[in-house]
Amino acid sequence: MASLYFRKLLLLLLSAKLVFAATVTYNxxxxxxxxxxxxxxxxxxxxxxxQWPCPTLKANVGDTVVVNVNxxxxxxxxxxxxxxxxxxxxxxxxxxxxxxxxxxxPGGSYTYEFTINQPGTYWYHSHVGGQYPDGLRGPLIVHDPxxxxxxxxxxxxxxxLSDWYHEQFPTLLNTYLSATLNPxxxxxxxxxxxxxxxxxxxxxxxxxxxYFVRVVSMAAFAATxxxxxxxxxxxxxxxxxxxxxxxxxxxxxxxxxxxxxxxxAKPSASKNYAFVSTFDLDMxxxxxxxxxxxxxxxxxxxxxxxxxxxxxxxxxxxxxxxYNDFDLVPLDQQPLLPSPTTILTLTFSLGTVIxxxxxxxxxxxxxxxxxxxxxxxxxxxxxxxxxxxxxYGAHTNPSVLAPNATVEIxxxxxxxxxxxxxxxxxxxxxxxxxxxxxxxxxxxFQAYLPANMSAPAAAALPxxxxxxxxxxxxxxxxxxxxxxxxxGFVVLRFVADNPGVxxxxxxxxxxxxxxxxxxxxxxxxxLQRRERIPVEAVxxxxxxxxxxxxxxxxxxxxxxxxxx
Numbered sequence: 001m002a003s004l005y006f007r008k009l010l011l012l013l014l015s016a017k018l019v020f021a022a023t024v025t026y027n028x029x030x031x032x033x034x035x036x037x038x039x040x041x042x043x044x045x046x047x048x049x050x051q052w053p054c055p056t057l058k059a060n061v062g063d064t065v066v067v068n069v070n071x072x073x074x075x076x077x078x079x080x081x082x083x084x085x086x087x088x089x090x091x092x093x094x095x096x097x098x099x100x101x102x103x104x105x106p107g108g109s110y111t112y113e114f115t116i117n118q119p120g121t122y123w124y125h126s127h128v129g130g131q132y133p134d135g136l137r138g139p140l141i142v143h144d145p146x147x148x149x150x151x152x153x154x155x156x157x158x159x160x161l162s163d164w165y166h167e168q169f170p171t172l173l174n175t176y177l178s179a180t181l182n183p184x185x186x187x188x189x190x191x192x193x194x195x196x197x198x199x200x201x202x203x204x205x206x207x208x209x210x211y212f213v214r215v216v217s218m219a220a221f222a223a224t225x226x227x228x229x230x231x232x233x234x235x236x237x238x239x240x241x242x243x244x245x246x247x248x249x250x251x252x253x254x255x256x257x258x259x260x261x262x263x264x265a266k267p268s269a270s271k272n273y274a275f276v277s278t279f280d281l282d283m284x285x286x287x288x289x290x291x292x293x294x295x296x297x298x299x300x301x302x303x304x305x306x307x308x309x310x311x312x313x314x315x316x317x318x319x320x321x322x323y324n325d326f327d328l329v330p331l332d333q334q335p336l337l338p339s340p341t342t343i344l345t346l347t348f349s350l351g352t353v354i355x356x357x358x359x360x361x362x363x364x365x366x367x368x369x370x371x372x373x374x375x376x377x378x379x380x381x382x383x384x385x386x387x388x389x390x391x392y393g394a395h396t397n398p399s400v401l402a403p404n405a406t407v408e409i410x411x412x413x414x415x416x417x418x419x420x421x422x423x424x425x426x427x428x429x430x431x432x433x434x435x436x437x438x439x440x441x442x443x444x445f446q447a448y449l450p451a452n453m454s455a456p457a458a459a460a461l462p463x464x465x466x467x468x469x470x471x472x473x474x475x476x477x478x479x480x481x482x483x484x485x486x487x488g489f490v491v492l493r494f495v496a497d498n499p500g501v502x503x504x505x506x507x508x509x510x511x512x513x514x515x516x517x518x519x520x521x522x523x524x525x526x527l528q529r530r531e532r533i534p535v536e537a538v539x540x541x542x543x544x545x546x547x548x549x550x551x552x553x554x555x556x557x558x559x560x561x562x563x564x
Contacts, residue, residue, distance in 0.1 A: 021062040026055075029070045030078050030136065038192035038199055038292065041166045045135030046073065046126070053197035054138035056158060061119050061144050067112045069104060076170075077103030080112060081127035082140060083256060084240050084480050086425055090114040091375055091500035091527070092534050094424055097128040098369030099503050099519065102541040110540060119144030120240025121214040121258040123160075130169045130513045133220035135197075137162075141214060142240075148331060149236050153212040153262055157203055161215065161253060161277055163190035163222040173513050177357045185351055185358040186285040187221060187510040193295040195277050201297040202307075210264045212236075219255040220509040222283060223420070223483075226251050227320050228275040229311050231299070233261040235328060239479035241427055242331040250320035252280070254420035256481045256507040269301040276311040278319060283417060326433050328477045336471055337429055337493045340408035344399050348506075348516060349414035359515050360506070366515030367505075368395045370552035373541075375501040378524040379533055380549035385559050386524040393552030393562075397518035401496040403526050409492045409504070413484045419511065422481040425502035425522070426494045429476040434488035481507055499523035499530060 033047035048054045059065050071078050081095030093114045094100045104110045122140040125132035139158050144150075165172060165188065172188045175181045195201050205211070213233075215226060227250040235246045237260030251259050266273075278294040281287060296310040313319050348362045359366040370377070370393050377392055385391055392398035401407055408431070411421060418436070476493075484490050501524075505517035538548045547554030555561045 021064070022060070023064045023066060024059050025066045025068070026057065027068045029072050031072045032074075033135075035135070037194055037197050038164055040191065043166055044168065046131065047135060048138075052135055053160075054136065056139045056141060057124060058141050058143070059116050061117060061142060062115070064113065064115045068109065069112065070109045071104045071106055074106050076131065077105050077128060078126055078131060078136065079103055079110075079128045080124055082112075082114070082122065082124050083422070084120070084122040084258070085114070085116060085140075086118060086498055087114055087500065088117070088498055089530065091425075091531055092537055094500070094502070095127045096424070096503050098373055099501055100375045101373055101537050102544060102546050103128050104540060105544055108540060108543065111536060116142050118142065118240055119147065120237060121216060121260050122240060123216050123218055123256075123258070125218065130173045130220075130509050132218070133163075133165060133169045133509055137218040139214070139216050148242055149212070149262070152210065154209040155211050157211050157213045158196075159213055159215050160196050160218050161224050161226070162194045162197060162218045163220055163279070164192040164194050165220075166191050169220075169509070173510075176510055177514065179353045179356050179358050182358060184285070187508075189284050189286060189288055189291055190220075190222060191290055192292045193222070193224065193277055193279055195295050195297050199295050202300045203297065205265045205299045205301050207265050207267050207269045207301060210262055213261050213263055215251065215253060215259040215261065217253045217255055217257050221255065223252060223254040223280040223418075224277045225280065225318065225320050225322065226253060226275070226277050227311060228263060228299070229273045229308070231263050231266075231273060231275070233263055235323070236260050236262055238325060238328060238477070239427065239481060241478045244329045244331055246323065246328055248323040250322050252318070252322040252325075254418075254481065254483050254507070255509075256420055256422050257479070265299075266301065270305070272301050272305050272307055273299045274308045274311045275299060276313065278313045280318070282317065325479070326430060326477055329475050330478050333475050334429075334478065336431065336474055336476055337406050337495065340406045340493060342401060342405045342407045342496075343410065344407065345410045345412065346518060347412040347414060348419070350511065350514070350516075351415075357514075360511050362397050362516065362518050365394060365397050367397050367517040367519075368515060370396055371554045372547050372550055372552060374398070374519055374521065374552070376533055376548055377551055378501055378521060378527055379531065380556070381524070381551075381559065383525060383528065386528060388560075389521070391551040391559050392519060392521060396552060398521055399518065400524065401520060401522045403496060403499070403523035405496045407494055407496050410489060411484050411492070412489045413487060416486055418486045419484045419506045419508060419516070420481050421484055421490075421504065422507045423492070423494070423502065423504045423520070425498050425500055425520070427478045427480050428482065428492040428494045429478050430482055430490060431471045431473075431476055431493050432489075432491040434485060434490070436485040437487040438489070496522045499527040501527075
């Protein structure tokens with residue numbers, strides 16, 4: 001009788017899941033749209049279905065999302081990445097060109113289809129050629145019917161943050177990467193700060209209600225401080241991970257990070273209040289006269305009452321006190337992962353000139369995309385070679401991870417600026433993070449270099465502080481985009497339980513273009529047994545004359561042969 005009861009219960013649970021799960025379909029034409037979000041300059045932006053800002057993609061946990069994309073840009077290829085979604089079992093849907101697919105050419109179509117089993121605040125964006133700063137980006141919200149904070153708020157608000165340039169990004173990138181045109185190697189500074197891809201936004205607020213505000217940074221470069229005048233925020237989510245409630249006055253949001261915060265409205269509608277997003281000016285090498293680093297919005301309690309002036313931004317550094325996200329505690333109490341079975345030490349820096357270009361390097365190697373998407377290499381390689389990193393090309397900075405390994409990534413920043421690093425396919429535990437400026441020191445740098453680095457190259461690099469650290473959190477913070485301090489380090493851990501090819505990269509778009517990326521080839525033998533290259537993905541490459549198998553250079557006769 002007991003077994004019959006449990007069988008009936010299982011059937012009931014399965015049927016309940018089927019009732020609530022749905023297929024959510026979007027048909028998106030990628031098009032040019034003329035826009036002027038800062039009221040200073042009309043320029044073309046990349047929109048969807050003739051509209052910009054791009055729409056918010058919404059789904060519930062368990063839903064299958066289908067996005068039919070048609071590229072009508074005419075002069076650029078495109079792709080879409082679903083930032084923060086793990087794509088378990090659907091690695092081919094992840095979106096970065098050169099990693100999981102070829103670009104969608106002008107006039108081409110492509111269908112992304114995946115099931116979402118994780119709640120939270122995410123976003124989507126193009127993942128090719130520095131394209132998303134020109135507008136192809138939008139929020140992606142996954143609602144959770146079993147949210148631990150359900151019943152503690154009345155309404156949701158989505159608040160996006162972005163930096164805006166007046167020139168199109170391909171032109172800016174050509175200048176940035178040229179060591180002749182840009183001998184300093186400095187990034188271009190944005191013109192304006194935007195919220196919800198606009199300025200002077202107004203959020204209607206009702207007295208006494210509590211709002212779940214989903215803050216999404218879609219910036220290409222700038223980190224921002226977000227502060228609501230006379231309103232406290234309570235952090236309850238970061239990058240799709242529920243946290244223990246943490247009251248704060250200001251949040252600091254790097255490019256690609258997300259925060260879910262609760263804000264309770266005042267009991268009276270007698271007046272309105274301002275809120276502000278202001279750039280972290282320490283990220284910029286210069287402060288040009290055209291820069292508008294702050295943007296003001298308003299919480300509107302009473303449409304007939306006057307709007308207050310902008311929130312004054314103090315000249316202190318930082319302008320507002322901020323809470324260290326390292327101290328946030330995941331609500332699920334996932335304990336510190338055990339000692340790693342795989343340790344990857346990745347040192348990175350800017351300022352290297354290779355072939356007349358300003359490049360970024362990881363362990364003295366600058367990422368360049370392979371001819372064959374790395375996923376295709378993993379899925380077509382002979383089983384005896386699929387775990388050999390050489391077939392993925394040294395120029396993709398590959399690391400091959402064993403199934404279910406406990407992986408520790410030590411990111412050491414030799415640059416004078418902070419960098420937000422994002423890992424596709426996983427959230428990561430942030431086991432340790434140094435203060436800024438601890439690197440370099442007087443310890444031998446060579447201890448952190450790969451065995452194949454030449455002695456002259458190693459000797460040319462500065463020394464590093466030794467990574468003698470002890471994890472300080474029994475329950476470490478987790479997120480998918482982590483700030484690496486200027487001249488400092490972070491230590492990340494995750495379990496390699498999601499077979500696929502996943503990119504690890506700085507999410508400052510300038511630096512992605514300069515090669516600040518690495519490739520994690522996770523359990524490729526298991527991947528070969530579970531996934532296949534979608535037919536549409538193969539056809540998309542073939543229509544452009546691109547190979548769909550073989551090593552990084554398309555060689556399938558001699559898998560260890562390089563390109564000519």
